[in-house]
Amino acid sequence: MHLYEAHLPVSNTEAAQRFYVEIVGLRFAHRDLTRDIVLLWAGTNKRSMLGLWGPNTTLGCAFHKCHIAFDVSLTELLAAGERLNAAGIQTQNFAGGEND
Numbered sequence: 001m002h003l004y005e006a007h008l009p010v011s012n013t014e015a016a017q018r019f020y021v022e023i024v025g026l027r028f029a030h031r032d033l034t035r036d037i038v039l040l041w042a043g044t045n046k047r048s049m050l051g052l053w054g055p056n057t058t059l060g061c062a063f064h065k066c067h068i069a070f071d072v073s074l075t076e077l078l079a080a081g082e083r084l085n086a087a088g089i090q091t092q093n094f095a096g097g098e099n100d
Contacts, residue, residue, distance in 0.1 A: 003042065006068045007051035009059050013038045016052045023083050026050060042070065 010016040013031075017038045020026045026040040029049060036054030050068065053059040072080070081099070084091050091099050 003048045005049040007053060007059055008066060010052045011055055013052050013054045023087050
């Protein structure tokens, strides 16, 4: 089993696209300017997709907290933490405390 697609409401599709491409490492797939939606490839072989929906879209207008999870190796996880820290993004552990 693998993730086919997931969709997230975001307040700014351009900023969210930069984060998910430059920091998380997803690949750009498509941007629909008429609907303020960005689609990104996640994983290999273009099998998984993340949709980012702007605030004036059907999904984006009902903004709420949500999450997605990716299956990564320990090496990839540690590298992601380093990229987040290098970008000045504060991370927390599962208990809500600061990471070392």
